Amino acid sequence: MIIVTGATGNVGRTLVRTLTEQGREVTAVSRRITASDVPHSVRPVPADLAQPAAGLPSADAVFLLVGGDLMMAGDPAQVVAQFADAGKIVLLSSQGVATRPNSVSHGVAFAAFEQAVMESGIGWTILRPGGFASNSYAWAPSIKATRTAAAPFGEVGLPVIDPDDIAAVAVAALTQPGHTNAIYELTGPELTTPRQRAAAIADAIGEPVTFIDQTRQVARAQLLTFMPALVADTTLDILGAPTVHEQTVRPDVERILGRSPGTFADWAKRNAEIFR
Numbered sequence: 001m002i003i004v005t006g007a008t009g010n011v012g013r014t015l016v017r018t019l020t021e022q023g024r025e026v027t028a029v030s031r032r033i034t035a036s037d038v039p040h041s042v043r044p045v046p047a048d049l050a051q052p053a054a055g056l057p058s059a060d061a062v063f064l065l066v067g068g069d070l071m072m073a074g075d076p077a078q079v080v081a082q083f084a085d086a087g088k089i090v091l092l093s094s095q096g097v098a099t100r101p102n103s104v105s106h107g108v109a110f111a112a113f114e115q116a117v118m119e120s121g122i123g124w125t126i127l128r129p130g131g132f133a134s135n136s137y138a139w140a141p142s143i144k145a146t147r148t149a150a151a152p153f154g155e156v157g158l159p160v161i162d163p164d165d166i167a168a169v170a171v172a173a174l175t176q177p178g179h180t181n182a183i184y185e186l187t188g189p190e191l192t193t194p195r196q197r198a199a200a201i202a203d204a205i206g207e208p209v210t211f212i213d214q215t216r217q218v219a220r221a222q223l224l225t226f227m228p229a230l231v232a233d234t235t236l237d238i239l240g241a242p243t244v245h246e247q248t249v250r251p252d253v254e255r256i257l258g259r260s261p262g263t264f265a266d267w268a269k270r271n272a273e274i275f276r
């Protein structure tokens, strides 16, 4: 049996569906998960990973996602100890461990979870993605309402990754040999700028979308409505002044999947309905 945490999220949803389509037995975990969130054959287990009393079943392999409050305030060793019986843990971490080691949110917090997984005595694989294509869901309300997309640093490119490709790599790491004690850095196939991403969504919905340049200050105020200041500031640093490392397309997705990662335009086409 495979446990997928973060099962209702961008990566977890696809991961649960793909594993189920392969005929695997899956237990899907999130705090508010219900049967209607998962395919029929999947067992939904509502549990808060921050509460060690969660009582999760033993599993052959675990996909561990440490989002939000858990990432910043959880005790990594305690969170990982909930899966002490597992044969393998695949941790969704962040590229920030390598590129922003001094950032509390993007580096230090994830490094602590990586360390806990590495010291657990369980076989591990660590996935370090860069920015997700799905961060562009934040544009859905304004594109729907006024056909506008606002962002800072409109001309700065990053190789954003399709969460479905992260899920595909996770499937390989959870179910195939050869990925134990490996760290993979996951990016998309090319740099795209926010302006180009807005144009790709416009193509996908078949309607013009006006790109609006935001100042860092305005963007920060918006980010603070749904993320802590520490997270917002490092996020803006990456978006506005990425390191060479953060702007480099990495080979790991192609090497593991035997195909190129999906483009942002592909992601936009698949998700066009959300922006119409």
Ligand SMILES: NC(=O)c1ccc[n+]([C@@H]2O[C@H](COP(=O)([O-])OP(=O)(O)OC[C@H]3O[C@@H](n4cnc5c(N)ncnc54)[C@H](OP(=O)(O)O)[C@@H]3O)[C@@H](O)[C@H]2O)c1
Residues within 6 Å of the ligand: 005, 006, 007, 008, 009, 010, 011, 012, 029, 030, 031, 032, 033, 047, 048, 049, 050, 065, 066, 067, 068, 069, 070, 071, 092, 093, 094, 095, 129, 130, 131, 132, 135, 163
């Ligand atoms: N977005 C990016 O650009 C980016 C880049 C690098 C790394 N990451 C990392 O990737 C992860 C986000 O992945 P995602 O986009 O697939 O997730 P997501 O869409 O944000 O969903 C988060 C999932 O985790 C569950 N969850 C949150 N807190 C929980 C807790 N305490 N106990 C149990 N379940 C909990 C949520 O469900 P409930 O609310 O029902 O609990 C949901 O299923 C984060 O760790 C983020 O830091 C993101």
